Amino acid sequence: MAIFLQQLINGIAQGGMYALIALGYTMVYGIVELINFAHGDVFTLGSFLCIAILALLGVSASGQIIAGWQGALIALLVVVLAALLCGVIGVLIERFAYRRLRNAPRLAPLITAIGVSFLLQGVMRNWKGPSEISFPQFLPNPTFAFGGVHIDLRELLVVIVSILMMVALQFFIYNTKLGKAMRASAQDRDAASLMGINVNTTIAWTFFIGSALAGVAGFISGMYFGTTMFTNGYQAGLKAFTAAVLGGIGNIAGAMLGGFLIGIVEAMTAQYISDQWTNVVVFSILVLILVLRPSGLLGEQLPEKV
Amino acid sequence: MSAVLSLVGVETFYGRIQALRGISLDVRAGEIVALIGGNGAGKTTTLRTISGLVRAAHGRITFAGDDITHAMPDQIVRMGIVQAPEGRRIFQRMTVLENLELGAYARADGRSVRGDMDDVFALFPRLAERRSQKGGTLSGGEQQMLAIGRALMARPKILLLDEPSLGLSPILVETIFHVIADINKRGVPILLIEQNARKALQVAARGYVLETGTIVKEGTAADLLADDDVRKAYLGED
Ligand SMILES: Nc1ncnc2c1ncn2[C@@H]1O[C@H](COP(=O)(O)OP(=O)(O)OP(=O)(O)O)[C@@H](O)[C@H]1O
Ligand SMILES: [Mg+2]
Numbered sequence: 001m002a003i004f005l006q007q008l009i010n011g012i013a014q015g016g017m018y019a020l021i022a023l024g025y026t027m028v029y030g031i032v033e034l035i036n037f038a039h040g041d042v043f044t045l046g047s048f049l050c051i052a053i054l055a056l057l058g059v060s061a062s063g064q065i066i067a068g069w070q071g072a073l074i075a076l077l078v079v080v081l082a083a084l085l086c087g088v089i090g091v092l093i094e095r096f097a098y099r100r101l102r103n104a105p106r107l108a109p110l111i112t113a114i115g116v117s118f119l120l121q122g123v124m125r126n127w128k129g130p131s132e133i134s135f136p137q138f139l140p141n142p143t144f145a146f147g148g149v150h151i152d153l154r155e156l157l158v159v160i161v162s163i164l165m166m167v168a169l170q171f172f173i174y175n176t177k178l179g180k181a182m183r184a185s186a187q188d189r190d191a192a193s194l195m196g197i198n199v200n201t202t203i204a205w206t207f208f209i210g211s212a213l214a215g216v217a218g219f220i221s222g223m224y225f226g227t228t229m230f231t232n233g234y235q236a237g238l239k240a241f242t243a244a245v246l247g248g249i250g251n252i253a254g255a256m257l258g259g260f261l262i263g264i265v266e267a268m269t270a271q272y273i274s275d276q277w278t279n280v281v282v283f284s285i286l287v288l289i290l291v292l293r294p295s296g297l298l299g300e301q302l303p304e305k306v
Numbered sequence: 307m308s309a310v311l312s313l314v315g316v317e318t319f320y321g322r323i324q325a326l327r328g329i330s331l332d333v334r335a336g337e338i339v340a341l342i343g344g345n346g347a348g349k350t351t352t353l354r355t356i357s358g359l360v361r362a363a364h365g366r367i368t369f370a371g372d373d374i375t376h377a378m379p380d381q382i383v384r385m386g387i388v389q390a391p392e393g394r395r396i397f398q399r400m401t402v403l404e405n406l407e408l409g410a411y412a413r414a415d416g417r418s419v420r421g422d423m424d425d426v427f428a429l430f431p432r433l434a435e436r437r438s439q440k441g442g443t444l445s446g447g448e449q450q451m452l453a454i455g456r457a458l459m460a461r462p463k464i465l466l467l468d469e470p471s472l473g474l475s476p477i478l479v480e481t482i483f484h485v486i487a488d489i490n491k492r493g494v495p496i497l498l499i500e501q502n503a504r505k506a507l508q509v510a511a512r513g514y515v516l517e518t519g520t521i522v523k524e525g526t527a528a529d530l531l532a533d534d535d536v537r538k539a540y541l542g543e544d
Contacts (some may be wrong), residue, residue: 177411184397184408190359191395196383196412196460 015263040237046218090211248299
């Protein structure tokens, strides 16, 4: 039982990360029907940017621990800056790689997205080299034990940050003007224009928010695993994409649910079957969902009235 | 009286297909203008061009003296040119209330939105009953009421209506035309597209007849109602 709970916690922590990345896939898909394959690489870039910002602040991978409010402040500064930078990069990607192809056949922007993905990977490899690089573990990491189950601060951080971001996003989407404009543009772009919504700006904001969340995920992934690598986003991206599809692509709540489920499935597979089988199981879920229930768990199936 | 909205020689293409072949028309202060014509004549394209959803390749569109030919759709709405489009285009996964709120999206005066919403509910009590229901679950008639109500939420300076009575029961058609006349009495000029040419011309002051992207006739509504060609082609008489 303790082992099960332990894996559940690991799964939730890992799933929170997938969920944060999945949100970007699902928001962008919802509004422009594009699977933004570069999104996973924006996530990795988020980790890289965090390392660079930490270096600027004089924090390196030497193992120095910065406790108390100073550590918290640095963490906050790093995550906010990385999110903003990733957001801007997302906006630039949309502006220069996708916007002109918005009304082109679906295959064209998809291929462009894969191109952008390779481009980002190439930039990261030239920047930090082709091997794993370590992410400074500058925060203390006390462990809390609850009857056989151990949670360390990092896991707690991942779970709390991802849940906070999701609650904030959900509130934003349903209660702010821009959030409503995003939902309206996702449902009917022309009708949204006729409401006076600037659809281009709205789409740019969607990329900004999705990419900023990937930046946050890049930070917590670095904190959680302690390393990153230029190809990291490829697999994390695919898994987050699976999460988005599982929840129902285009559906915000679905992406969160899907992320946590994928994380938990992964942890349980590793524990009870084998480490080697996690990818097989996760991507089997992707195939099964696509074949059996393409609209996903929470995908809405409203009849389109003519 | 001078024109509020004016199109001069407007040509619009979809790829290489020319949908509008040099349209000129005026809507003057306070009047209802009917735009009639058969399927594929270019009526919807005319409204989409005015709203900036498709671009005029040639010609000029002015509103209250300002050239809006190259303005963006959201700027055009902000100027007060508001359209209830063909097929209603309700936001299906949003509630009636949210749809109405979005109608007021471009307005600067946030405070009076609630009051305007009450006016819409007074006009269409059905919508008040369904305020928390998703747009996609409304009946066709309710969706049409919502589409018109949503357009009113923008406080239009001119209203463009694309087939507001399409697919509605005779009673509802009466209601809708009543509402159109009512909105116009408050001083809002209306450019009205209708399959139901007779009713449109009865409520309108003037009309234009569109055939394959060209205006083939224009005049007062009374003249058009009496015109032999119009009677044959659009009023189902021989
Ligand atoms: N998106 C489009 N792409 C290509 N051609 C189009 C497009 N939309 C309209 N057309 C063509 O432009 C012409 C005018 O269409 P439009 O929709 O303006 O007609 P309409 O007068 O509104 O007809 P209806 O009464 O059937 O609504 C038609 O020949 C139509 O096939
Ligand atoms: Mg039409």
